[in-house]
Amino acid sequence: MGSAYFYHLTTGSVEQTLPMLLEKSRGAGWLVEVRGVDRGAMERLDNALWAGPPEGFLPHGMVGGDHDADQPILLITGETASNGANCVMSVHGAVVSPQEVKDAQRVCVLFDGYDEEALSAARVQWKTLTDAGCSAQYWSQDSGRWEMKAEK
Template identity: 35%
Template sequence: MTEVLFYHLQNMALESVLPPLLEKTIERGWRAVVHTTSEERADALDAYLWTYRDDAFLPHATWRIEDASEQPILLTIDGHNPNRATVRFLIDSAPLPENPEAYERLVLVFDGDDGIALDAARSVWTECKARGFEVTYWQADERGRWQRRHQ
């Protein structure tokens, strides 16, 4: 069954949250696709993931490269899954994929300070619950540690 995790960002940037989540994904031996809604955002994340920390390396690429199917992390702007990822990250209000059941895990990261993003996340939550997916809601505590909240 597909597990859907909702990460509610408040007073924090996606750039501080996404790399550690991707690191954990890779540590587990999973492939990931990160779905954003614009080429500019994908390009900015691509550049950022190369430099986010001096002592870390996240092997990744964008959908544009020839060997996209071989990449453990792929940044994309569409619903395709060329690297056969088992985890799909949805950022910037990217929509659910047409076949969410094809993934072990969907991770929706949304900006809780953005009303439109919050409404979109609520809509996806409702849809995922209706489809019978296991959904969990995560919010950072005052120290920045992720805590599972009951919904």
């Protein structure tokens, strides 16, 4: 059974934070699904990942390509990932079910700490998952570095 890690972003954006989490996930040998809710936002995230430094290249693709099943990191918008992902990264308020947390190695929920709507959605997601018995951790970067603030 996996765990859900909530990342409260206050000093960096999703575009800045996601590469670090993807690198760690790939280092653990996981196939990753990055799930968003808006195709345009996911295309901007895709472009940001391609524009990263060459030494930090993260092989990935957008869903709908010819090689989705071969992608170590697949960006999706509500579709089911076809790359056999065992790590799900939720961005921009994408919902993750308790069953997905139980089936995955890890679920990461990234949310903008200055967006009240994003905060509210993350709180609902935390309650839904922990009420269903999922293990969860809440991480904040208030001090400038990541610190675990809660665990359930």
